[in-house]
Amino acid sequence: MSLDQYFTLGRSGLRVSRLSLGTMTFGENWGWGAAADTARTMFDRYLDAGGNFIDTADLYTEGSSESLLGQFIEQSGTRDRVVLATKFTYNGQPGNPNAGGNGRKNIMRAVEASLRRLRTDYIDLYLLHTWDRVTPAEEVVRTFDDLVRAGKIRYAGLSDVPAWYAARAQTFAEAHALTPLINMQLEYSLAERHIEHEYVPLSQNLGMGITAWSPLAMGMLSGKYKPSQTGGEGEGRLAKVTSAPGFERFTERNWTIVAELEKVAKEAGQSMAAVALNWVATQPGIASVIIGATKLEQLDANLAALSFQLPAVLRARLDAVSATDKPFPYYMFADIQQTRIHGGVAVGDKPAGYAPGVFVPAVQAQSFTTSR
Ligand SMILES: NC(=O)c1ccc[n+]([C@@H]2O[C@H](COP(=O)([O-])OP(=O)(O)OC[C@H]3O[C@@H](n4cnc5c(N)ncnc54)[C@H](OP(=O)(O)O)[C@@H]3O)[C@@H](O)[C@H]2O)c1
Numbered sequence: 001m002s003l004d005q006y007f008t009l010g011r012s013g014l015r016v017s018r019l020s021l022g023t024m025t026f027g028e029n030w031g032w033g034a035a036a037d038t039a040r041t042m043f044d045r046y047l048d049a050g051g052n053f054i055d056t057a058d059l060y061t062e063g064s065s066e067s068l069l070g071q072f073i074e075q076s077g078t079r080d081r082v083v084l085a086t087k088f089t090y091n092g093q094p095g096n097p098n099a100g101g102n103g104r105k106n107i108m109r110a111v112e113a114s115l116r117r118l119r120t121d122y123i124d125l126y127l128l129h130t131w132d133r134v135t136p137a138e139e140v141v142r143t144f145d146d147l148v149r150a151g152k153i154r155y156a157g158l159s160d161v162p163a164w165y166a167a168r169a170q171t172f173a174e175a176h177a178l179t180p181l182i183n184m185q186l187e188y189s190l191a192e193r194h195i196e197h198e199y200v201p202l203s204q205n206l207g208m209g210i211t212a213w214s215p216l217a218m219g220m221l222s223g224k225y226k227p228s229q230t231g232g233e234g235e236g237r238l239a240k241v242t243s244a245p246g247f248e249r250f251t252e253r254n255w256t257i258v259a260e261l262e263k264v265a266k267e268a269g270q271s272m273a274a275v276a277l278n279w280v281a282t283q284p285g286i287a288s289v290i291i292g293a294t295k296l297e298q299l300d301a302n303l304a305a306l307s308f309q310l311p312a313v314l315r316a317r318l319d320a321v322s323a324t325d326k327p328f329p330y331y332m333f334a335d336i337q338q339t340r341i342h343g344g345v346a347v348g349d350k351p352a353g354y355a356p357g358v359f360v361p362a363v364q365a366q367s368f369t370t371s372r
Pocket residue numbers: 021022023024025032055056129159160185186212213214215216217218219220222224235236237238273290291292293294295297298299301302
């Protein structure tokens with residue numbers, strides 16, 4: 001499937017590509033990004049491939065990701081075509097608690113700063129970046145609604161929040177006919193599958209499409225790192241920032257996944273990166289996979305991720321090697337239900353297209369309606 005097939009994001013009329021271009025690597029301020037000319041080449045390549053969905057944040061490379069993107073979009077005259085997503089939460093003025101977090105005051109500050117850097121007068125998808133643990137969900141939703149009415153943003157969503165918080169926000173929006181949340185941006189890859197228990201059913205039932213970040217576990221799943229005495233070695237971000245919190249990917253579990261992925265990719269005749277991305281893109285609830293790159297060759301390898309179908313036997317091997325334990329209460333929702341709750345009558349046997357209800361697989365099937 002190519003990038004110029006567009007799908008509606010969550011319960012909305014916004015049409016996006018199934019691979020989104022992540023721009024956390026646009027700019028060199030963090031020591032592991034791409035210089036402006038390489039970033040521009042990658043931007044052009046993504047659009048040439050038919051992609052329309054680009055992700056940034058005010059945080060990325062201390063604002064230079066947004067600034068570069070603003071320049072590229074302006075120079076290429078693509079503002080109408082691009083679905084531009086950015087995020088707020090991170091603090092813009094050390095010492096000032098209201099210049100960070102998710103309160104109304106910071107959201108209003110952040111949106112103006114992002115609009116200036118992005119050289120535009122509207123953002124297509126505005127996301128809360130990370131839960132600040134203090135701001136009520138109602139305050140965030142009301143502010144999103146005001147921004148939509150003011151014409152500064154078109155759609156809203158959440159990233160990196162607890163599932164209960166997202167459910168409260170969406171329910172409040174629905175109850176008060178405020179702008180709904182159409183997207184959850186969450187970490188998801190063969191190395192990080194925790195969203196499957198809570199967030200995937202949440203997003204499917206409440207109309208939010210999931211966009212998956214760090215789908216290669218920050219490069220780990222490309223296969224270019226090898227275990228070493230210090231944890232791992234190789235050329236790239238993970239070798240440069242080994243000890244920073246949030247960057248720990250050199251684990252025993254991940255080396256085991258990488259070893260199996262290498263064999264599977266060889267049998268599929270594809271690169272490890274393409275197979276890992278293909279697996280994410282075709283998992284339930286995933287609306288779009290946010291791909292990242294620092295080099296054009298990497299982007300090209302990643303753009304090939306939708307060009308093949310992974311045979312079921314190979315997919316099953318990846319599922320098995322990366323499986324996680326079902327935490328409470330999810331282990332209770334399995335086989336035992338069939339007899340002890342449903343009296344031996346099968347659930348999940350409604351015909352395709354049956355009216356949506358609490359039956360999750362039917363809702364899953366509907367979450368990727370094509371807009372064609
Ligand atoms: N909401 C959030 O909290 C959050 C958090 C993180 C990211 N994001 C978004 O998600 C996007 C993607 O995240 P990510 O960059 O961490 O994704 P990723 O796909 O897990 O990692 C991308 C990195 O892996 C390496 N790589 C990529 N393709 C490769 C290939 N084919 N062969 C070898 N190495 C390859 C490159 O780094 P090196 O060249 O340095 O190895 C590249 O920058 C970001 O740009 C951002 O938009 C959101």
